Amino acid sequence: MSDIPRSTDVLIAGAGPVGLTLATVLADAGVDAVVVDQAAEAANTSRAAVVHARTLEVLRELDLADELIAQGIVSSRFTVREHDQVLLTVDFDELPTDFPFALLVPQDVTERLLTARLRKAGGDVYRPYRLTGLDVDAGGVRGTLASGETVRARYVVGCDGMHSFVREQTGIEFTGDSYPESFVLADVRLSWSEPNDQVALYFSADGVTVVAPLPGGRHRIVATVDEAPEKPGLAAVQALLDARGPRRQPARVDEIVWSSRFRVHHRLAAHYRSGRLLLAGDAAHVHSPAGGQGMNTGIQDAVTLGHKLTAVLQGAAEAVLDEYEAERRPVAEEVVAFTHRMTRVATVGSAPLRGVRNTALRALDWIPAVHRTMAMSLSELANRPAEER
Ligand SMILES: Cc1cc2nc3c(=O)[nH]c(=O)nc-3n(C[C@H](O)[C@H](O)[C@H](O)COP(=O)(O)OP(=O)(O)OC[C@H]3O[C@@H](n4cnc5c(N)ncnc54)[C@H](O)[C@@H]3O)c2cc1C
Numbered sequence: 001m002s003d004i005p006r007s008t009d010v011l012i013a014g015a016g017p018v019g020l021t022l023a024t025v026l027a028d029a030g031v032d033a034v035v036v037d038q039a040a041e042a043a044n045t046s047r048a049a050v051v052h053a054r055t056l057e058v059l060r061e062l063d064l065a066d067e068l069i070a071q072g073i074v075s076s077r078f079t080v081r082e083h084d085q086v087l088l089t090v091d092f093d094e095l096p097t098d099f100p101f102a103l104l105v106p107q108d109v110t111e112r113l114l115t116a117r118l119r120k121a122g123g124d125v126y127r128p129y130r131l132t133g134l135d136v137d138a139g140g141v142r143g144t145l146a147s148g149e150t151v152r153a154r155y156v157v158g159c160d161g162m163h164s165f166v167r168e169q170t171g172i173e174f175t176g177d178s179y180p181e182s183f184v185l186a187d188v189r190l191s192w193s194e195p196n197d198q199v200a201l202y203f204s205a206d207g208v209t210v211v212a213p214l215p216g217g218r219h220r221i222v223a224t225v226d227e228a229p230e231k232p233g234l235a236a237v238q239a240l241l242d243a244r245g246p247r248r249q250p251a252r253v254d255e256i257v258w259s260s261r262f263r264v265h266h267r268l269a270a271h272y273r274s275g276r277l278l279l280a281g282d283a284a285h286v287h288s289p290a291g292g293q294g295m296n297t298g299i300q301d302a303v304t305l306g307h308k309l310t311a312v313l314q315g316a317a318e319a320v321l322d323e324y325e326a327e328r329r330p331v332a333e334e335v336v337a338f339t340h341r342m343t344r345v346a347t348v349g350s351a352p353l354r355g356v357r358n359t360a361l362r363a364l365d366w367i368p369a370v371h372r373t374m375a376m377s378l379s380e381l382a383n384r385p386a387e388e389r
Contacts, residue, residue, distance in 0.1 A: 004126050004149055008034040009313050011143045011153035013166055015042065015125040017107065018281030018298040019159030020114035024062055025306025027121035031313055034151055035123065038130035042115060045258060046106030046187055049212055049220045050199075050292030053092065054380035056099040058303040064117055065099065071113070072105030073213050078199045078378065080361060082354075083247045087203065087361040090374045097381055102199065104212055104220075106187075107295060131160070134169045134277065141276050155309060157278045159302070162265070164283035170274035176267030176336070179288065179343065181207060182228040186237045186259035190219040192251035204244040205354060208343065211245070212292075218257055222289060224343070228261035264288050266336050272301075272325035280305050285332035288339040296380055297335050301328050331383040338377055 158166025
């Protein structure tokens with residue numbers, strides 16, 4: 001790509017799903033933005049596998065919803081189970097949205113479509129450029145890159161992930177904790193008798209295990225374990241499903257397509273803005289992948305922030321930028337709390353407590369309002385701005 005511009009209105013650090021979305025919203029509005037990413041190439045691993053209804057609503061604004069849906073699996077139901085017993089069912093098909101389902105699609109596919117869309121809007125990503133310095137003065141910010149080049153901008157947005165350099169420079173606290181467990185993540189080919197358009201969450205004393213269908217005949221397995229192997233193999237994933245999955249007709253792992261392990265934190269930035277520096281996505285919040293909401297919350301941050309930045313750069317008062325934190329931080333706070341509760345309920349250790357939990361969940365399963373509340377929370381439709389409800 002050509003030489004990096006020396007000045008711009010918005011410098012975006014990080015071209016993950018959040019940076020790409022923000023850059024596209026700005027490009028569509030005619031705002032000058034530069035996106036840099038330290039990686040030489042976009043990540044090609046599947047990571048976040050669920051795109052929820054609220055995210056599809058905001059991606060429709062970018063004309064991306066239909067294209068993404070064409071690449072994924074439409075899933076209208078999540079079930080919570082203990083082995084063969086269904087404890088709770090969450091149906092999405094009655095949701096008040098044009099997208100009454102969860103879309104299962106690997107993150108690299110989502111990022112590929114976002115990158116193509118950014119190019120269509122006239123933008124692109126500068127790689128490999130690592131942001132290593134920020135100097136803020138009255139008129140703007142000078143961003144220094146590891147290459148030694150500098151970019152002057154009116155605003156800098158850290159979409160640079162959990163270990164955000166931008167957040168570090170602001171001194172904004174990132175409070176929370178880490179879960180003691182680690183997560184096994186595997187995309188597999190699976191033989192099993194369950195429907196291939198539903199997500200199943202298996203609760204067990206040893207940890208929670210999610211089995212979700214992916215396009216191309218694959219399934220995503222996510223499981224909490226005390227200590228995950230660096231690269232979980234077929235035997236390890238099979239052992240997890242044997243111990244926690246269906247018993248009447250056990251699942252068989254035929255092949256591991258990709259696997260990884262990761263550690264999960266639940267942390268939230270105390271603020272999303274410090275003057276001309278702003279945060280979005282994992283730079284501002286990280287949480288358990290139970291419910292698959294990390295990337296979703298971040299993409300929604302990016303769309304909101306894109307509109308606010310556009311307004312300010314087109315003459316609105318700077319105070320409009322504070323609305324971003326006011327609107328989006330409570331959403332992340334709720335997601336962090338919700339996924340934390342789910343993770344704790346899923347991993348209740350003692351047999352008597354498990355019995356109480358299962359009885360309570362089965363009782364709740366009879367109450368339609370509970371289904372609706374769960375579906376609204378998981379789909380993130382509960383977080384729609386008031387004017388869109
Ligand atoms: C192994 C794994 C599995 C996951 N599974 C799930 C899941 O099942 N469900 C779910 O919801 N979420 C999952 N996540 C989380 C999900 O991937 C993130 O929530 C999502 O990627 C956040 O997007 P982002 O754009 O904020 O940050 P990221 O995707 O982390 O992107 C940040 C970008 O910033 C760049 N960068 C960092 N520092 C700099 C710098 N100083 N200068 C320039 N560029 C920089 C990086 O190269 C990167 O491209 C998973 C994450 C991992 C790692």
